[in-house]
Amino acid sequence: MERLSIRHKENVFLVWLLLLLGFLVSAATAQQVSPTQAQVKAVDAIGMTVSDIDRAVDFYSNVLSFQKISDVEVWGTDYEHLQGIFGLRMRVVRMGLGDEFIELTEYLTPKGRTIPADFRSNDRCFQHIAIVVSDMDKAYQHLRKNKVQHASTGPQRIPDWNKAAAGIMAFYFRDPDGHHLEIIYFPPGKGNPKWQGQGDKLFLGIDHTAIVVGDTETSLKFYRDSLGMKVAGESENYGTEQEHLNNVFGARLRITAV
Numbered sequence: 001m002e003r004l005s006i007r008h009k010e011n012v013f014l015v016w017l018l019l020l021l022g023f024l025v026s027a028a029t030a031q032q033v034s035p036t037q038a039q040v041k042a043v044d045a046i047g048m049t050v051s052d053i054d055r056a057v058d059f060y061s062n063v064l065s066f067q068k069i070s071d072v073e074v075w076g077t078d079y080e081h082l083q084g085i086f087g088l089r090m091r092v093v094r095m096g097l098g099d100e101f102i103e104l105t106e107y108l109t110p111k112g113r114t115i116p117a118d119f120r121s122n123d124r125c126f127q128h129i130a131i132v133v134s135d136m137d138k139a140y141q142h143l144r145k146n147k148v149q150h151a152s153t154g155p156q157r158i159p160d161w162n163k164a165a166a167g168i169m170a171f172y173f174r175d176p177d178g179h180h181l182e183i184i185y186f187p188p189g190k191g192n193p194k195w196q197g198q199g200d201k202l203f204l205g206i207d208h209t210a211i212v213v214g215d216t217e218t219s220l221k222f223y224r225d226s227l228g229m230k231v232a233g234e235s236e237n238y239g240t241e242q243e244h245l246n247n248v249f250g251a252r253l254r255i256t257a258v
Contacts, residue, residue: 098205
């Protein structure tokens with residue numbers, strides 16, 4: 001380990017903003033962004049705070065096939081100002097799966113709050129990463145053997161009426177800290193072609209990360225107009241499959257991919 005220096009009456013989703021942060025859209029493209037505005041080029045990694053980094057690394061590596069890339073410990077005034085937390089000391093582990101990366105951070109001090117026990121998929125603080133699998137049945141059984149906590153009732157198949165996503169299968173579960181994760185299967189002709197024909201590997205990489213927002217148009221003013229991300233697609237998802245995927249009765253989602 002080394003130290004780095006700083007450089008709507010029903011339970012209905014209002015909206016989701018699905019950020020294909022540099023994964024499905026490998027480099028976000030400007031859409032009428034002025035020279036004075038920030039322009040995102042790509043997303044380097046998705047970060048998550050964990051309570052026990054050794055436990056988290058064991059889970060992501062042994063259950064989900066991530067590989068450890070680096071393991072560093074950071075502290076000092078510059079990091080306190082960056083994070084807005086006084087007296088911090090963090091251990092940060094970078095892990096990779098396929099071409100994508102996550103960063104797991106444990107605050108050695110000060111310790112933060114845990115994820116609320118009643119936290120659900122339609123809460124504004126919801127976020128997940130979607131891990132692509134080559135075989136949903138095998139992946140689900142693998143997760144069952146490892147006794148993961150369900151967030152969905154079970155794997156769900158997007159119905160055929162939803163032309164854009166018909167046949168895609170997904171399942172939500174939680175990591176040891178309660179972070180929502182998704183495994184997703186793309187049948188031939190769906191998703192990024194890179195997810196097809198990858199041999200006998202079960203876990204292939206990260207397709208996207210998703211966050212819940214209160215108002216899509218307001219969020220687009222930030223992600224699209226200020227950061228320069230490009231809208232890549234939109235859909236409205238609902239029905240029993242979506243309800244059981246998100247485990248929220250009456251779930252209806254407006255999804256915007258950027």
